[in-house]
Amino acid sequence: MLLNQVPTVLRFEIYASAAMVGSVCMIVLMKVRFPAGWAAGVGAFACFTLRVVSLWKHWNLPHALGQ
Numbered sequence: 001m002l003l004n005q006v007p008t009v010l011r012f013e014i015y016a017s018a019a020m021v022g023s024v025c026m027i028v029l030m031k032v033r034f035p036a037g038w039a040a041g042v043g044a045f046a047c048f049t050l051r052v053v054s055l056w057k058h059w060n061l062p063h064a065l066g067q
Contacts, residue, residue: 013054013061014050014051014059014060014061018047018048018054021046021047021050022047023043023047024043025039025043026039026040026042026043029042
């Protein structure tokens with residue numbers, strides 16, 4: 001923020017997207033009355049799995065041309 005640049009974590013890596021997927025999994029499971037502990041575990045597993053697969057497959061977020 002001080003350098004007027006978007007952090008690399010939010011531009012290329014899957015960190016924020018994986019966290020969002022895990023959060024959505026947890027929220028959906030809690031809405032269908034899944035036990036909170038299990039919902040958190042499934043969300044964490046989804047987040048971790050997406051992050052590990054993205055490292056293994058060398059996935060990055062798409063970015064606009066010219067950046």
